[in-house]
Amino acid sequence: MSQENPTRLELIGITKAYPGCVANDAVSLKVAAGEIHALLGENGAGKSTLMKMIYGVVKPDAGQVLWNNKEIAIEGPAQARALGMGMVFQHFSLFDTLTVTENIALYLSPAEYGSVSALRQRIVEVGEEYGLAINPDREVHTLSVGEQQRVEIIRCLLQDIQLLILDEPTAVLTPAEVAQLIDMLKQLARKGCSILFISHKLHEVNALCDRATILRGGKVTGSCIPSETSAGELAKLMLGDELVLDHDLPPGNAGATRLTLCDIEVRPTSQFAIHLHNINLELKAGEILGLAGVAGNGQDELVDLINGELKPDRGTLTLDDVALADCSIVARRRRGLGTVPADRVGRGSVASMSLTENQLLTGYVNHGVRHSLVNWAAVRQRAADIIGDYGVKATGPASMAGSLSGGNLQKFIIGREIEQQPKVLICFHPTWGVDVGAANHIHKELVALRDRGTAVLVISEDLDELYLLGDRLGALCGGRLSPVRPKAEVPLEQLGEWMAGAFGNAQEEVAHAH
Amino acid sequence: MDLALLENILFATVRTGTPLLLVALGAMISERSGVLNLGQEGMILVGAACAFIAAYSADSLMLGVVIGALAGALVSLIFAFVALTLISNQVATGLALTIFGTGLSAFLGAEYVGQSIEGMTRVELPLLHKIPLIGPALFGQDLMVYLGLTLFALVFWTMRSTRLGLIIRAVGENPQVAHALGYKVLLVRYAAVLFGGAMAGLAGAYLSLSYTPMWAEGISAGRGWIALALVVFASWRTERILMGAWLFGFASILHLLLQGFGYDVPSNLLAMLPYAVTIVVLVFMMSRKGAKGLFAPRSLGQPYHPPQ
Numbered sequence: 001m002s003q004e005n006p007t008r009l010e011l012i013g014i015t016k017a018y019p020g021c022v023a024n025d026a027v028s029l030k031v032a033a034g035e036i037h038a039l040l041g042e043n044g045a046g047k048s049t050l051m052k053m054i055y056g057v058v059k060p061d062a063g064q065v066l067w068n069n070k071e072i073a074i075e076g077p078a079q080a081r082a083l084g085m086g087m088v089f090q091h092f093s094l095f096d097t098l099t100v101t102e103n104i105a106l107y108l109s110p111a112e113y114g115s116v117s118a119l120r121q122r123i124v125e126v127g128e129e130y131g132l133a134i135n136p137d138r139e140v141h142t143l144s145v146g147e148q149q150r151v152e153i154i155r156c157l158l159q160d161i162q163l164l165i166l167d168e169p170t171a172v173l174t175p176a177e178v179a180q181l182i183d184m185l186k187q188l189a190r191k192g193c194s195i196l197f198i199s200h201k202l203h204e205v206n207a208l209c210d211r212a213t214i215l216r217g218g219k220v221t222g223s224c225i226p227s228e229t230s231a232g233e234l235a236k237l238m239l240g241d242e243l244v245l246d247h248d249l250p251p252g253n254a255g256a257t258r259l260t261l262c263d264i265e266v267r268p269t270s271q272f273a274i275h276l277h278n279i280n281l282e283l284k285a286g287e288i289l290g291l292a293g294v295a296g297n298g299q300d301e302l303v304d305l306i307n308g309e310l311k312p313d314r315g316t317l318t319l320d321d322v323a324l325a326d327c328s329i330v331a332r333r334r335r336g337l338g339t340v341p342a343d344r345v346g347r348g349s350v351a352s353m354s355l356t357e358n359q360l361l362t363g364y365v366n367h368g369v370r371h372s373l374v375n376w377a378a379v380r381q382r383a384a385d386i387i388g389d390y391g392v393k394a395t396g397p398a399s400m401a402g403s404l405s406g407g408n409l410q411k412f413i414i415g416r417e418i419e420q421q422p423k424v425l426i427c428f429h430p431t432w433g434v435d436v437g438a439a440n441h442i443h444k445e446l447v448a449l450r451d452r453g454t455a456v457l458v459i460s461e462d463l464d465e466l467y468l469l470g471d472r473l474g475a476l477c478g479g480r481l482s483p484v485r486p487k488a489e490v491p492l493e494q495l496g497e498w499m500a501g502a503f504g505n506a507q508e509e510v511a512h513a514h
Numbered sequence: 515m516d517l518a519l520l521e522n523i524l525f526a527t528v529r530t531g532t533p534l535l536l537v538a539l540g541a542m543i544s545e546r547s548g549v550l551n552l553g554q555e556g557m558i559l560v561g562a563a564c565a566f567i568a569a570y571s572a573d574s575l576m577l578g579v580v581i582g583a584l585a586g587a588l589v590s591l592i593f594a595f596v597a598l599t600l601i602s603n604q605v606a607t608g609l610a611l612t613i614f615g616t617g618l619s620a621f622l623g624a625e626y627v628g629q630s631i632e633g634m635t636r637v638e639l640p641l642l643h644k645i646p647l648i649g650p651a652l653f654g655q656d657l658m659v660y661l662g663l664t665l666f667a668l669v670f671w672t673m674r675s676t677r678l679g680l681i682i683r684a685v686g687e688n689p690q691v692a693h694a695l696g697y698k699v700l701l702v703r704y705a706a707v708l709f710g711g712a713m714a715g716l717a718g719a720y721l722s723l724s725y726t727p728m729w730a731e732g733i734s735a736g737r738g739w740i741a742l743a744l745v746v747f748a749s750w751r752t753e754r755i756l757m758g759a760w761l762f763g764f765a766s767i768l769h770l771l772l773q774g775f776g777y778d779v780p781s782n783l784l785a786m787l788p789y790a791v792t793i794v795v796l797v798f799m800m801s802r803k804g805a806k807g808l809f810a811p812r813s814l815g816q817p818y819h820p821p822q
Contacts, residue, residue, distance in 0.1 A: 057694055058821060078696030093691040095684050096812070106684050107695055110677060 005032040007069060008194040009054070009163055014063035016049055023049040025218045026063070031163070036185060036195045038205040038226060040238055041215035041435075047198045048090060050215070051165050054196070055087045056080040068162075081107075086156025090167040090198075092148050096141035100134055104155040112159060119158075126157050130184050144296070146177045153184070164188065165196045170204055171432070174294045174461075182208050202234050202436075214238055238436065249447050252471045255285035258455040259306070259337075259424045264315035266301055274298040274479040276305065279315070281474075281481060283424060283455040288446065289484065290470025291459045292499050298479040299459050300342070303428050306457075307339045308332045319424060333365050336423030340414055340430060344406060348413045351402030355394060358401045359383040359416050366420055386415035390445075391438060407434040411442065418445050424455045431465060443469055463495065477501035517646065523764075523771065524651035531763025532655075532662045533558070533717040533725065533734075537741035538748070538755045539669050540713025546673070546750055547706035548686035550815035552608025553593050555738030556615020557711050561586035561718025563619035563626075566729040569722075570631050579658070579719045586715020587708045589615055594707040598700055601817045612738065623729045633727030634658060658720040665713070670752040682706060686811035689818045699818055714738065743792035750811065762788045 009031045016024045023046045031037045041047045052058040054065065056074035064071055067083055074080050080087075094103050101120050105113060113119040123136045132150040140148060149169065156164055164185075170178045185195055185208060199205055205212055206226045214222045214237040222237040264279040276298050283289055293299055304310040306317065308329040317324040319335055327335065341347035349358045360368060360379050368379040383397035390411040394404055401409060414430060430446065431439035446469060450456050458469055459476075466473060467487065474484035475498035482498035497503070537554050544551050564585035569578025589611065597607045634656040642653035652663075673679040681702060685692045689699045721733050740762055748754035769784030 076696050077694055081696070089694065093688075093694045095687045095691060097687055098680070098683065102680055105677070106680060106692075106697075 005034055007031070007066070008033045008035070009196075010066035010069075011050075011054070012064040012066070014050065014053060014060050014065070016046075016053060016058065016060050022218050024053070024060070027215070027218070027220055029213045029220065029223070031194045031196060033162070033194055034189050034192045035211060036189050036197060036209045038209035038212035039196060039198045039215065040202075040205060040212050040234060045215040045238075045435075046218040047215055048167055051087065051167055051196065051198060054080070055085060055165060081159065084160055084162035085165065086159065086161045086163070087165040088149065088152045088156065088167065088169055090171070092152055094140045094148055094151060097139060099137055099139050100143075100151050101136045103140060103151060104136075104158065107155045108158060122158060123154055126154050130154075130157065130187060131180060132184065145172045146174065149173070149181075157188070161193055163194045163196065165198075167198045169197070170199065170201060178204065205234065249443065249468060250451075252287045252447075252450045254287040254471065255453065257282045258285050258320055259283040259457075260316075260318045261306075262316045262318075264305065264312045264317070266305055266310055267313050268301075269310070274301050276301050276312075276479045279481050281484065283457055285423075285453045285455050286450055287471040288450050288456040288458055288469050290466035290473045290487075291457065291476055291481075292461070292463060292466050292473065292495055293459070293476035294461065294499060297476045299428065299476055301479070302476065303339065303341065303426055303459065306337070306426055307341075330365070333362065338362070338417040338420055338422030338425045340417050340425070340427045342428040342432070344409045344413060345402065349401040349409060352400060354383075354398050354400060355387065355392075355404075355412060356380045356383040356397040358412070359386065359397075363416055363420060382419065386412055386419060390415035391441060407438060410434050411438050414442050414445070418449050421449075421452070422454055425449060425457070427456060427458045429460055430458060431460075431462065439465075463492065466495075467492075475499045475503075477503075521647060521650050523767070524648060525654070526767050527760055527764040528651045528655065528659060529725065529763070530766050531759040531761075532659050533720050533737050534741050534744060534762050535662050535666060535756060535759035536713050536717035536720065537738060538744040538759060539665060539752070540710035541741055542745045542748070542750055542752065542755055543669065543673075543682065543713075544706045544710035545745060545814055546686045546811055547682045547703045548689060548811055548813040548816065548818070549594075549597065549703050549707050550604045550608065551590065551593055551597075551611070551707060551710055552605060552742065553590070553611025553615060553738075554608075554710075554714050554741055555734055555736070556612040556618075557586045557589045557714035558615075558718040558721070558734040558738050559619035559732070560589045560615045560622075561715030562722040562733050563623040563718070563729060565715070565719035566631070566722040567622065567626060570626060570629055575631075575634055575723055578723050579716065582719025582723075583712040583715040586718060587712040589618075590707050590711020590714070593711075594704050598703050598707070598818075601819060604815050604817065616732070620731045623731070626729045627731070629729065631723070631727050634724040656724050658716075658724050661716070662720075666752070666756055673752050683811070686813055689813050693820065700820060703818070717741075740788050740792070743789070746810075747792060747795050762791065765791050 007030055012028050014024055014027045027046070027050055039047050039050065049058060053060045054074070056076045056079055065074060066072070072083070095106070101116060101123060104123060105116060105119055113122070120136045123134065127133050127150070132154055134147060134150050134154065140151065143151070149172065169181060173181060182204070185197070189195055197205070197209055209226050212224055212226050212234065213220060214234070216238060224234070224237070226234065261279050261281040264276060266276040268275050274297060279302070291299070301310060305312060308324070308327060319332070319337060322335065324332060345351045350361065356379055359382055360374065363379070363382060367382060368375050380397050386392065387394055387397065392404070392412045392415070393408045404412065410432070411434065417425060427446065431442055434442065446456055446458070458466065460466055470487050472484050472486050473490045473495060475482045475495060477499060478501055480501070482503040537558060541551065541554055561582040565578040565582030568581035569575050593607055593611045596602050597604045636654055636656050639653040643649045645653070673682070681697055685697060685699050685702045693699050717737070718734065722729050726733065744755060744758045744762055748758045765787040768787055769779065769781050772779050772784065773781065
């Protein structure tokens with residue numbers, strides 16, 4: 001369909017350089033009216049920068065932008081919006097303490113919405129039309145991530161929109177929400193709106209997009225029609241020739257039980273927290289246990305519990321037969337418990353500190369510190385090794401953690417934890433937002449760690465990842481744990497049922513049997 | 515206690531609360547836009563000195579008020595340039611501004627110490643000032659008090675019902691997002707800081723032209739700090755700032771009052787009262803965790819780097 005339709009947006013030779021790296025090098029692409037166009041690329045390929053230049057947030061150093069076949073210079077987001085562009089950012093651009101209506105009022109000019117009450121009405125109407133129901137009077141911080149994204153999309157739809165840019169819109173959504181979003185975008189495209197869709201989830205691009213442009217290292221490496229191209233080929237274009245999607249990892253040999261959770265109950269500490277009920281779990285040396293579950297079903301609480309940030313109200317935790325009840329977070333770390341939190345900046349790292357210093361933050365337990373004195377050369381060397389071994393794209397160990405893209409920082413954090421050779425490693429979303437090549441590497445390292453006798457708990461929403469890595473699988477739903485069985489005994493349908501909570505009170509039965 | 519005494523107490527409370535109200539309104543707007551300006555004390559002092567000099571030299575109180583506000587705004591411009599354009603640490607810059615303003619006002623006003631002028635006179639609003647109890651306090655004051663109440667109403671309305679208020683809140687909540695939506699973060703913050711400076715200057719003018727019509731070094735007597743505490747106390751809400759200003763005003767005159775009644779309470783102890791009230795209130799507020807609307811603007815005091 002893209003061939004017959006007029007060109008909506010054309011980029012010619014767009015270039016943007018930052019100190020130390022070229023984010024976009026002579027990028028050209030074309031989007032037709034009503035076309036859903038994917039922009040594919042691994043982390044740091046320059047997708048987000050390119051989108052920001054189209055939307056006027058960042059100014060290009062060189063190149064032309066043609067809008068409906070006329071050359072334009074976009075001075076800022078306000079002008080981009082006036083032209084009919086809308087953008088849904090990767091990190092939502094919403095004000096948490098303002099209401100949905102106030103947020104949208106800030107996005108539009110007063111001439112566009114007239115009165116606040118008229119705007120409220122239109123938010124409800126547009127929400128109904130596209131299946132994006134939202135209460136206009138709620139404050140944004142009370143909304144779920146999926147609902148916040150709806151607010152972002154609705155406010156784009158309130159104007160006369162010709163191009164909608166979405167920066168990794170599905171990264172934060174549940175599978176059901178993703179399906180809803182895809183339907184909505186198709187409906188929008190049928191009305192003639194062009195859509196630029198940034199993603200690195202290949203199956204979504206296949207399901208949704210008419211055309212795809214692939215970026216690698218800031219350059220366009222190819223362009224294709226996803227429905228006529230296999231996921232493997234797309235991945236190859238994204239990553240170059242070195243990639244082989246590895247779907248064949250050897251199984252583990254479970255040994256002695258390392259970490260035991262017995263009859264755990266954790267009552268919620270805030271109104272947003274999940275109540276953990278009767279959690280019984282045994283994590284064995286040399287196995288990877290995969291826990292599935294839709295976000296917000298107790299994963300955060302479980303990780304905090306094991307890590308020592310939350311104390312159980314009932315039940316016991318033991319690591320190698322030692323009760324952890326009175327162990328501080330540091331003491332647990334010293335006993336060989338490593339954690340990779342979901343929140344990379346803030347929990348996993350300190351943005352304003354260098355990679356060397358971030359390495360030391362957890363690595364000090366068994367490396368680089370003697371008699372309270374830091375051996376900076378050794379710490380720096382370890383950080384440099386992680387950067388090299390895990391393919392972290394950074395200028396060096398002195399780079400600030402905050403200057404890395406999310407996926408690169410994740411590689412570094414995983415590397416940091418694995419290099420400490422923990423006895424038990426808790427991995428929360430190990431490859432969230434990480435490109436395919438790096439995800440493969442992380443998976444291999446986790447398996448290697450397992451084969452050296454570490455007990456690994458992987459908590460993820462990516463089912464492919466869980467089936468790839470897990471020796472045993474289970475799921476969390478509403479703060480309860482499903483049965484945990486060997487992978488071969490858990491078909492996808494079964495896991496789906498567990499994720500939906502269909503496991504009765506299997507855990508309680510186990511508990512009573514003890 | 516008879517009615518006349520109560521009327522007098524209320525009258526003095528509103529009078530004493532007015533400079534606090536002016537400074538706190540300005541500081542609140544500045545903080546709502548995300549800028550923490552600890553230079554209030556310095557801006558009040560420079561405003562007070564310049565207002566007095568202008569009023570004394572030109573024999574015009576109105577000119578004094580205007581010059582006081584302009585001087586406050588001008589001093590705040592230094593802060594805005596250093597803290598916003600050069601992206602320095604706001605706390606350090608604000609503290610420096612207070613020290614600078616204290617010195618500058620002493621230097622400017624050196625020749626005027628001991629001079630006196632005819633202060634502002636009371637303007638009793640017809641009929642209204644005869645309302646028992648609150649009449650004299652609200653309608654029998656001088657023009658600066660009325661100006662303070664008018665500005666309060668204006669700020670209240672702006673923050674509650676206008677798009678400008680929404681934009682100021684948005685910029686203070688998340689400047690990166692505000693920029694991405696096309697708002698000029700630095701412009702909004704400059705304007706908010708300048709407004710804060712002008713309000714502090716007005717408060718200074720009130721002190722040196724009306725409250726105690728004279729110039730003396732350190733005439734502000736820590737009111738800039740009380741006002742900053744007041745903004746936190748009011749949890750950045752306009753209506754609470756008015757109540758807080760009067761409460762703090764009352765606390766400030768309490769020692770005079772008790773002495774009048776013959777209680778032998780050390781005056782230093784009572785002069786400390788507003789600060790003690792601030793601490794007590796903060797403890798009380800912060801112990802009610804999760805209570806709605808107590809939270810500071812998200813980006814308060816954080817430097818903002820505009821994208822390249």
